[in-house]
Amino acid sequence: MEQPMALLAQIDGLGRDARRGGYSRPVHSPAENExxxxxxxxxxxxxxxVETDRNGILWAWWGHPGPNAVVTGSHLDSVPGGxxxxxxxxxxxxxxxxxxxxxxGQQPGRPLAVAVFPEEEGSRFGVACMxxxxxxxxxxxxxxxxxxxxxxxxxxxxxxxxxxxxEHLGEDRERLAGIRQFVExxxxxGRGQVDLGAAVAVGGSILGHGRWRLSxxxxxxxxGTTLMSDRADPMVAAAxxxxxxxxxxxxxxxxxxxxxxxxxxxxxxxxxxxxVDVWVDVRHRADAVTASIVEELxxxxxxxxxxxxxxxxxxxxxxxxxxxxxxxxxxxxxxVLGQVPVLESGAGHDAGVLAARIPTAMLFVRNxxxxxxxxxxxxxxxxxxxxxxxxxDVLAHLSNAGESS
Ligand code: GLV
Ligand code: MN
Ligand code: MN
Numbered sequence: 001m002e003q004p005m006a007l008l009a010q011i012d013g014l015g016r017d018a019r020r021g022g023y024s025r026p027v028h029s030p031a032e033n034e035x036x037x038x039x040x041x042x043x044x045x046x047x048x049x050v051e052t053d054r055n056g057i058l059w060a061w062w063g064h065p066g067p068n069a070v071v072t073g074s075h076l077d078s079v080p081g082g083x084x085x086x087x088x089x090x091x092x093x094x095x096x097x098x099x100x101x102x103x104x105g106q107q108p109g110r111p112l113a114v115a116v117f118p119e120e121e122g123s124r125f126g127v128a129c130m131x132x133x134x135x136x137x138x139x140x141x142x143x144x145x146x147x148x149x150x151x152x153x154x155x156x157x158x159x160x161x162x163x164x165x166x167e168h169l170g171e172d173r174e175r176l177a178g179i180r181q182f183v184e185x186x187x188x189x190g191r192g193q194v195d196l197g198a199a200v201a202v203g204g205s206i207l208g209h210g211r212w213r214l215s216x217x218x219x220x221x222x223x224g225t226t227l228m229s230d231r232a233d234p235m236v237a238a239a240x241x242x243x244x245x246x247x248x249x250x251x252x253x254x255x256x257x258x259x260x261x262x263x264x265x266x267x268x269x270x271x272x273x274x275x276v277d278v279w280v281d282v283r284h285r286a287d288a289v290t291a292s293i294v295e296e297l298x299x300x301x302x303x304x305x306x307x308x309x310x311x312x313x314x315x316x317x318x319x320x321x322x323x324x325x326x327x328x329x330x331x332x333x334x335x336v337l338g339q340v341p342v343l344e345s346g347a348g349h350d351a352g353v354l355a356a357r358i359p360t361a362m363l364f365v366r367n368x369x370x371x372x373x374x375x376x377x378x379x380x381x382x383x384x385x386x387x388x389x390x391x392x393d394v395l396a397h398l399s400n401a402g403e404s405s
Contacts, residue, residue, distance in 0.1 A: 001096050001097075001099035001100040001103055001388065001392075002095065002096055002099050003096055003381070003384065003385055003388065004089060004092040004093045004096045004384040004385070004387065004388050005092075005379075005381045005384050005385075007042065007092035007095055007096065008084060008085070008088055008089070008092050010038065010042075011035055011038055011088065012084070014031045014034050014035055014038070015029070015031030015032070015034075015035070015078065017080070017081050020080055020081030021081055021375040022078075022081045022082050022083055022084075022374065022375030022377075023078045023081070023082050023083070023084060023375075024078060024079075024080045024081060024082070024123075025076065025077050025078040025082075026077060026078075026080075026121075026123050026124040026149075027077045027118045027119035027123075027124050027125070027130070027158075028118070028124070028158050028159070028161075028162045029124075032076060032077050032118075033162065035076040035088070036058060036076065036116065039058060039060070039076065039091060039116055040058065040060075042095055043060035043095070043114065046060075046062075046095065046098060046099070047062075048060040048061055048062055048098075048114070049061040049065065051065070052163070052164070053135075053172065053175060054164070054165070054168040054169065054170075054172065055118075055131055055134040055135050055164075055169055055170070055172065056118045056131060056159060056162070056164040057115055057116065057117055057118065057131045057132075057135060058115065058116040059071075059113050059114075059115050060113060060114045060115075061111060061112070061113045062098060062108060062111070062112040062113070063108060063110070063111040063112060064111055065111060065113070065178070066111055066175070066178025066179070067111075067177070067178040068110045068111070068178070068180045069110060069111040069112065069113055069178055069179050069180055070108065070110060070111070070112050070113075070179075070180055070181050070182075070183070070395060070398045070399045071112075071113045071114075071115050071179050071181070071182045071183075072090075072094045072097070072112075072113075072114055072115070072182070072183045072184065072185065072391065072395060073090060073091060073094055073113070073114045073115035073116055073117065073184065074087050074088075074089070074090025074091050074094075074116070074117070074120075074184050074185065074186060074349075074350070075087035075090075075091070075116060075117045075118070075120035075121070075131075075350065076088055076091060076116055077118065077119055077120055077121050077123065077124075078121060078123065079121045079123050079373045080123060081374065081375065082121075082372075082373055082374070082375075082377070083187075083371075083372060083373070083374060083375060083376070083377025083378075084377065085187040085367070085377055085378075085379050086121075086186070086187055086189065086372055086373065086377060087120060087121075087186075089185065089186065089187045089365060089379060089384065089387070090184055090185040090186050090187075091114070091116055093185045093365075093384070093387050093388045093391050094114040094185065094391065095114065096388035096391075096392075097388050097389075097391040097392035097395055098112070098114070098392075098395075100388060100389065100392040101392050101395065101396055104392075104396075106392075106396045106400075108395070108396075108399035108400065109399055109400040110180065110399050110400075112395060112399050115182075117129070117131035117132050117350045118130060118131040119131060120132075120349075120350055122211070122318065124149045124150075124158075125144075125147040125148070125149055125155050126147060126211070126317050126318070127139060127144070127147060127211075127317060127318045128211075128318060128320075128348055129320070129348065129349070129350050129352070129353045130144060130155075131350065132350035132353040132354050133353055134169050134170060134171070135171070135172050135175065135176065135354075136171065136176065136353055136354060136356060136357045137170070137171030138353055138356065139318075140170075141166075141169040141170035144169055145166050145169065176357050176358060179358050180358075180359070180398075181329060181358065181359045181360070181361070181398055182351060182354050182358050182359075182360045182361075183329075183333075183351075183360070183361045183362070183363065183391070183394055183395070183398070184349055184350060184351035184360075184361075184362050184363075185362070185363040185364075185365065185387055185388075185390075185391050186345075186347075186349060186351075186362060186363070186364055186365070187364070187365055187367050187372065187377065187379060188201065188343065188364040188365060188366055188367045189345070189346065189347040189367065189372035189373070189377075190346055190347075190367075190370055190372070191370035192341075192343045192344075192364075193341070193343070193364060193365075193366035193367070194366060194367070194368060194370055196341050198340060198341050198366065199365065199366050199382070199383040199386040199387070200337065200340050200363060200364070200365060200366070200383075200386055200387055200390045201340055201341045201342065201343045201363070201364040201366075202330055202333050202334060202337070202340050202341070202342050202343070202361065202362065202363060202364070203325050203330070203342070203343060203345055203351070203361060203362030203363070203364060204324070204325060204330065204342040204343060204344055205285070205322060205323060205324045205325065205344050205345070206320075206322065206323040206344075206345045206347070206348060206349060206351075206352040207256075207283045207284060207285050207322060207344065207345065207346050208283065208284060208285065208286070208287045208290050208319075208320060208321045208322035208323075209281065209282065209283035209290070209319075209320050209348055210281075210282060210283075210290060210294070210316060210317075210318055210319035210320065211279060211280070211281055211316075211317040211318050212279070212280045212282070212294060212297075212314055212315065212316055212317060213277055213278070213279055213280075213314070213315045213317055214238075214241055214277070214278040214279075214280060214297075214298075214301050214312060214313070214314055215275060215276070215277050215278075215312070215313045215314075215315070216234035216235075216237040216238050216241070216275065216276045216277075216278070216301075216305055216308075216310050216311070216312050217234055217274065217275045217310055217311050217312075217313075218231075218232035218233055218234040218237070218272070218273070218274060218275070218308065218309060218310040218311075219231070219232040219233075219272070219274065219309075220266070220271065220272060220273060220274030220275075221271075221272040222270070222271070222272070223269075223270040223271060223272060224270065226272060231272060231308075231309070232308060232309030232310050233272050233273065233308060233310070234264075234273050234274070234275055234276040234305075234308070234310045235264055235272070235273050235276050236308050237276070237301070237304050237305045237308045237310045237312065238262055238264075238276040238278050240304045241259075241278055241297075241300070241301045241304055241312075242259045242262070242278065244297060244300045244301065244304065245257040245258070245259050245280055245282075245297060248293055248296050248297055248300065249282065249293060252284065252289055252292075252293060254284060254285060254289075255282070255283065255284045255289060255290075255293055256281075256282070256283040256284070256346065257280065257281070257282050257283075257293060257297075258280070258281040258282075259278055259279065259280055259281075260279065260281065261278075261279045262276060262277060262278045262279065263276065263277045264276045265277075279317075280294075280297065282294055282297075283346060285322050285344065286322070287321050287322055294314075297314075298312070298314045301314070320348055320352060320353070323352040323355045323356075325351075325355055325360055325361055325362065326355065326359040326360060326361065328359070329359045329360070329361045330342065330361055332361075332394075332397065332398070332401070333361050333363070333394055336393050336394050336397045337390055337393065337394070340390075343364055345362070345364070347372070349362065361394075363387060363390055363391060363394065365379060365383050365384060365386070365387035366379075366380070366383045367379060368380055368383075
């Protein structure tokens with residue numbers, strides 16, 4: 001078997017970000033396109049049949065494409081300045097698992113595919129899990145086509161320039177009907193497995209999460225000539241809103257509230273901004289709590305804005321309800337793997353989106369730093385090997401299990 005770390009070493013140089021540290025691999029950037037090429041070459045070297053579907057998802061088939069297929073895979077895009085493993089570990093481990101099954105002489109009794117999902121992070125067009133959302137109909141193709149990146153390019157134009165016809169984006173019932181089960185292996189993004197001393201874990205659920213844009217509008221003006229008493233400064237409102245996110249989320253047990261990005265317009269040192277956009281990420285295992293946090297935040301932002309002579313508007317950019325993975329499939333993984341813990345994931349995954357349409361499961365591999373979406377994300381080679389072995393065991397079982405299982 002080519003080990004996951006050896007495969008990841010082949011892509012180590014792609015998308016390194018000297019300014020932020022780590023990797024910046026937004027969908028269809030030169031780096032992400034090179035990663036896709038790397039995947040296609042690695043899959044073809046293994047005799048897999050590679051296709052790109054109409055939503056830009058790569059599928060590498062061992063055996064004839066569908067029906068009744070078992071699918072594994074993950075993503076190759078990253079957040080800005082992200083780690084090496086969030087996404088690529090699942091793709092590399094899938095290839096390793098196929099190598100291992102072959103070395104053991106295990107032949108899948110039904111089609112087996114490795115899928116690579118585009119724009120999982122939503123770091124270019126703002127909506128996470130774009131590939132799996134389009135495939136499963138969780139986002140309308142019209143909404144997707146009109147999303148823009150930071151340079152103002154539409155998703156439609158970017159996809160077209162990369163060989164994906166935007167008019168054909170959208171729910172693919174035929175493809176979904178051909179998938180029996182989906183299993184995504186992923187680096188654990190918190191400290192769960194470190195604390196439990198477990199190299200491998202099974203996913204039980206994913207916290208519901210969403211992204212909102214708070215836009216504060218005031219009066220753009222001159223930093224030197226505008227008296228402090230004459231200002232309607234949306235930056236001052238935005239700063240208070242950031243603190244309000246922390247306060248409101250900290251007041252609800254188990255909630256997470258984050259502002260990781262804000263953008264002042266026009267954004268000059270000697271310019272009072274006319275508008276500031278603040279992106280807020282809120283998560284909780286109870287969807288009603290997520291909704292109430294956002295409601296309280298909007299009320300607070302409106303009051304903050306009024307006190308500063310500004311206005312506030314709130315726009316939902318994406319929302320993913322809490323997901324509980326298929327209990328029967330998780331049970332099968334548990335039976336194959338023995339004593340492995342079941343984890344709740346605070347991070348979102350394509351597996352969470354697909355779970356609405358297909359029996360879906362996840363495997364997690366221990367992250368010794370517990371840090372993710374940052375360069376300090378880490379995997380130890382023996383854990384990566386253990387993850388690939390676990391995935392091979394699971395795939396060998398699922399691709400041969402009887403129809404009744
Ligand atoms: C993706 O990793 C997310 O949880 O936002
Ligand atoms: Mn990921
Ligand atoms: Mn991520």
